[in-house]
Amino acid sequence: MAHESSPRAALTVGLVGLGRIGTVLLTALGRFAPDVAVLASGREPERVAGAVADWPMARAVDPQELASTADLVVLCLPPQAYRAWIEALAPTMRPGAILVSVTNAVTLEDLGRWCANPVIKIIPSPAHAVGRGACLLTAGPRATAEQVERVRALFARFCRPVLTDPADARIASNLAGCAPAILAAFCASFLDANAARAQALDPEALRAMLAESVGALAALLDEGASFEDVMRRTATPGGTTEAAIDALAADGPALCARIVEATFQREAQLLGIPPPRSSPATPGTPVRG
Ligand SMILES: NC(=O)c1ccc[n+]([C@@H]2O[C@H](COP(=O)([O-])OP(=O)(O)OC[C@H]3O[C@@H](n4cnc5c(N)ncnc54)[C@H](OP(=O)(O)O)[C@@H]3O)[C@@H](O)[C@H]2O)c1
Structure with a gap:
């Protein structure tokens, strides 16, 4: 059952795209961090609404609402779709909201040039849906130690986050x-x-x-x-x-x-x-x- 995320949850995660990894993160958050509000958007709003229907903490929204509301904006998109999304919507992100990349195929430097907000990269795994798996976490442009810790603590609820030196990202x-x-x-x-x-x-x-x-x-x-x-x-x-x-x-x-x-x-x-x-x-x- 969907609901309004009001009064505002302590943390709101925006999942941009509910393909494979977006669905894994929705499941992991729903099972292991149900106090976190989740907003999800996608190219087929009806499909997104169907996917979040089983998760009370999640709500299907349009991309504009997601971008302007979420504390963490997680781009669960193919690398080729990153730049267009960021250029269209990142300017509407809240100050201090974190742009989260899930791909090694767009550099953190590019993300930092395209987006004015702090950037953090995570490389998740389908195992997170069952509360397992290592997740790589790399601080990108403008990300503070406190912001990195905030993301690490969230992911630690359903996987083993590992702070990764970009030199060994691959x-x-x-x-x-x-x-x-x-x-x-x-x-x-x-x-x-x-x-x-x-x-x-x-x-x-x-x-x-x-x-x-x-x-x-x-x-x-x-x-x-x-x-x-x-x-x-x-x-x-x-x-x-x-x-x-x-x-x-x-x-x-x-x-x-x-x-x-x-x-x-x-x-x-x-x-x-x-x-x-x-x-x-x-x-x-x-x-x-
Ligand atoms: N799968 C994994 O285990 C895994 C692990 C680590 C990182 N990643 C990273 O996660 C990202 C997504 O991978 P995935 O496996 O989840 O892919 P996927 O299942 O193909 O899902 C991609 C999502 O992006 C949307 N999308 C595709 N092209 C788009 C475009 N041009 N504009 C806007 N939205 C678009 C799709 O929407 P539609 O549903 O409308 O097509 C879908 O929601 C990739 O960057 C990948 O490297 C994946």
């Missing part, structure tokens, strides 16, 4: 924002490779087993185990798990280096800057612990 995004999707893609391939040999178990049973294993890994890591601990505890010397890990070790490092390289190349394309020099053919020193 790799941090890979490990936080992209990782759930990349690991899910690996799981899908591993599932397919096993399903191709299934004789009695149906696909749903196989999928449920792997999903349980992923949850088990997360639980072990939460209790302080390292990746290496999990491998050591599972792989009996001379056994089949060890054989599987050896097979992965043969191709995995080069494959992972290609995956990381693809992210650097694509980000350069999106930013319209020259492609970065390729990383070395051999991956770097393993990170242990």
